[in-house]
Each structure stands twice: as C-alpha cells, then as structure tokens.
Amino acid sequence: MENLDAEEVIAAKNNNMRYKLVGSCIRNDDKIKAEVGLKLVNEDDTLYSINGKNKGVKYKTDTIGELVIIGGESGPIRASASILRDIINMLS
Numbered sequence: 001m002e003n004l005d006a007e008e009v010i011a012a013k014n015n016n017m018r019y020k021l022v023g024s025c026i027r028n029d030d031k032i033k034a035e036v037g038l039k040l041v042n043e044d045d046t047l048y049s050i051n052g053k054n055k056g057v058k059y060k061t062d063t064i065g066e067l068v069i070i071g072g073e074s075g076p077i078r079a080s081a082s083i084l085r086d087i088i089n090m091l092s
Helices: 006-014 076-091
Strands: 017-028 031-042 055-060 066-071
Touching: 006 017, 017 076, 055 076
Parallel strands: none
Antiparallel strands: 017 031, 055 066
C-alpha cells in the first residue's frame, strides 16, 4: 500500500480500524518470506492498541498458538536489533 491519505485514515478510524507499519517473516519448510508495509488492523487485533514509541511482536506458532510481546519505548535501532536476534534464534 502506498500514498495513504488523510481521508483513508479517517475512514479507517470511523470503522474502528488503524493503519500500522507491520513487518512479517514467515517460514515454510526451507523458504522464508519477509516483508514490511502498511496493514489495516481492526480493534480485535493485538497490534491495534500499540501506539507511540511502543513496539509489538506477534509470534504465531504451531504448538502454543499466538504469543504477543509488547515492549517499552526503546529506540528503533535497539528494537530492530532485538527482533532480528529473535528471528535468527528461531532459524538456528
């Protein structure tokens, strides 16, 4: 999604939805698909309530289901390094 305008943000808000910048990484067998982009989330999504400098990571697993971690207000470099470390550990 590109070129989001104010009208789209207002329309989402009126429908109890928000645009969030979301990165995802999915592993299927030996293939990994990673992407980052805007995602429209509804109020039932755990990512909906994360605002400001807070960050969230949602893991979907085949054994325990969904695990969500909502973190503090660290800067983007520290948060990115932490997420990258988690992804590397998962793939090891």
